[in-house]
Amino acid sequence: MQQRTDMSDGTEGQRTVAKTDEDWQAQRHIPWPSVFKGLTALALLLVLWTVIVYVSSDGDLTLVDVADSFIRLVVVGDSEGHTLIEHTLLSMYRVVLGFTVAIVTAVPLGIAVGRYRVLDSIATPVVEAMRPIPPIAWIPLAILMFSPVLLYSQVFIIWVGAFFPLLINTTAGVRRTEPVHIDVAKTFGANELQILRRVVIPSAAPEIFAGLRVGFGIGWMCLVAAEMVGSGLGLGYLVLIMQQAGRTGGVISGMLVIGLIGFFMNAVFTRCEKRLLRWRQEVAV
Amino acid sequence: MAKLSVHNIVKSYPGEGTTTVRVLDGVSLEIEEGEFVSLVGPSGAGKTTLLKIIAGLLPPDSGEVLIDGEVVGLGHSRVGYIFQQESLFPWLTVRGNIAFGLEIRGVPRDGVQRRTDEMIALIGMRGLEDHYPHEISGGQARKTEMARSLVTRPDILVADEALSNLDAQTRNYLQDEILRIWKDTGATVLFVTHNVDEAVYTSDRIMVLSNIPARIIAEFGVDIPRPRTRTSPECLEYRSKILDILRVEQEKAMQRIGA
Numbered sequence: 001m002q003q004r005t006d007m008s009d010g011t012e013g014q015r016t017v018a019k020t021d022e023d024w025q026a027q028r029h030i031p032w033p034s035v036f037k038g039l040t041a042l043a044l045l046l047v048l049w050t051v052i053v054y055v056s057s058d059g060d061l062t063l064v065d066v067a068d069s070f071i072r073l074v075v076v077g078d079s080e081g082h083t084l085i086e087h088t089l090l091s092m093y094r095v096v097l098g099f100t101v102a103i104v105t106a107v108p109l110g111i112a113v114g115r116y117r118v119l120d121s122i123a124t125p126v127v128e129a130m131r132p133i134p135p136i137a138w139i140p141l142a143i144l145m146f147s148p149v150l151l152y153s154q155v156f157i158i159w160v161g162a163f164f165p166l167l168i169n170t171t172a173g174v175r176r177t178e179p180v181h182i183d184v185a186k187t188f189g190a191n192e193l194q195i196l197r198r199v200v201i202p203s204a205a206p207e208i209f210a211g212l213r214v215g216f217g218i219g220w221m222c223l224v225a226a227e228m229v230g231s232g233l234g235l236g237y238l239v240l241i242m243q244q245a246g247r248t249g250g251v252i253s254g255m256l257v258i259g260l261i262g263f264f265m266n267a268v269f270t271r272c273e274k275r276l277l278r279w280r281q282e283v284a285v
Numbered sequence: 286m287a288k289l290s291v292h293n294i295v296k297s298y299p300g301e302g303t304t305t306v307r308v309l310d311g312v313s314l315e316i317e318e319g320e321f322v323s324l325v326g327p328s329g330a331g332k333t334t335l336l337k338i339i340a341g342l343l344p345p346d347s348g349e350v351l352i353d354g355e356v357v358g359l360g361h362s363r364v365g366y367i368f369q370q371e372s373l374f375p376w377l378t379v380r381g382n383i384a385f386g387l388e389i390r391g392v393p394r395d396g397v398q399r400r401t402d403e404m405i406a407l408i409g410m411r412g413l414e415d416h417y418p419h420e421i422s423g424g425q426a427r428k429t430e431m432a433r434s435l436v437t438r439p440d441i442l443v444a445d446e447a448l449s450n451l452d453a454q455t456r457n458y459l460q461d462e463i464l465r466i467w468k469d470t471g472a473t474v475l476f477v478t479h480n481v482d483e484a485v486y487t488s489d490r491i492m493v494l495s496n497i498p499a500r501i502i503a504e505f506g507v508d509i510p511r512p513r514t515r516t517s518p519e520c521l522e523y524r525s526k527i528l529d530i531l532r533v534e535q536e537k538a539m540q541r542i543g544a
Contacts, residue, residue, distance in 0.1 A: 041454070080410070178372075180368050180370055180372045181372065181374060183337075183342055183366070183372075184366070184372050184374075184433075185366070185385075185389065186341075186342060186360065186362075187340055187341075187342070187361055187362060187364060187365065187366045187386075187434075188385070188386040188389040188390065188437060189360070189361070189362030189389065192388045194389055198385070198388075198389065202374070202376040202377075203374075205303065205376070225521065229381075247304075258496065264396070277376075278419045279419070280374050280375070280419075281378045
């Protein structure tokens, strides 16, 4: 790593902090404070588990039982023979479909609304009127609207959930574009398309990414809820039928997978963000 | 024929209520090819407005701007502009920033590469070209902006108080750098500053703008060979003459803004 002290004009000093040899050496030691924090968190989780088991009706549920139902769900499947993998893949398929539709609609619209005041004055009242309705409240209507094909209603629910955070973040990011950056592009004779592609979108990228992360989270949540109501296969449905069968271990197994996918997707977004937005001094998480 | 002619530019902005504030009141000036001209004036005298009109970023209410005798309008791209605030794109590296204008113009990739390399060498930023703007100093950022503006070989380079937010040492250093780059490229430069010292040190000619409604009220040909010494008697003489005029205008400006 190159240390930047060679500033011939000697201004402002170092804005980047380079890692010195000492820093590297310090990293080779075991970081006791974080190990301790990790262990504390684990202990707290176990305490929480014990409390929940104690207050629940299924008073003798152990972690081994959960692991047992988990394995059984993976290998044998539920009462209808559908395995956990099948449920998971189907839920993933639905969320990818719905989320893609949300990106394709919300991002271009957000850019347009953020950049052109006319569109802003038309779209904002509509958006503000729709936004207070929680996405989950759309589930019954969605099922009615798309009654022949269940998949469409699920895609619609994911879209409703992911659309607004994506739209609002994109709009905010586009609005925050520095006017001077647009002026720079204009002095080179840039046309509107070039201004959008080369200035507005890169400048709004951090906000768009934040919107993707939040939007996916909400979309995922909505899907699980929709699957509980609208049945078919899927993780939400699996959790529901496990509850109806009184299989607490199965319910928890389903919840674990739902949580893991949410966690995993968030990690993927954060990684992409760090890679693509290296130019930022810090990545907001 | 003058490289740049500005004829009788008038510009007003909406003021309080239904009133309008006339900022530029018939400004005219001419700059010859390869000349280094400074424009000094009191605070809020419409210097930025004038530059933006010259660069085709703002329309004047009346008057016209001619480059090489040709009238240019809104959206022309013959002027390289160094803005008052930092204006590098933070998402592009030094190299990406310098290449920006060429890419917008659709210059083929090898041409972009070659001319960007030339500019990086010219501003002495080799080895820093892959850094992002937040990783370089304020002075280096200014030089990169200058390179970004010059890489498309604009007819005129305008700079809007480009050095005003830098410390004194960096400013002195960059004044020399600007003079060196100006000489190397043969650019025509219009340099707006509130620093009379800077104007006298760098320019062939200095124009003084009045308080608003602004017009050009004085003009000095600086007849001192370069390199100049900031503290030489000739420099100080120009300096005091210009400062005397400016003092009166600055007082009017202060009364206007109620300070």
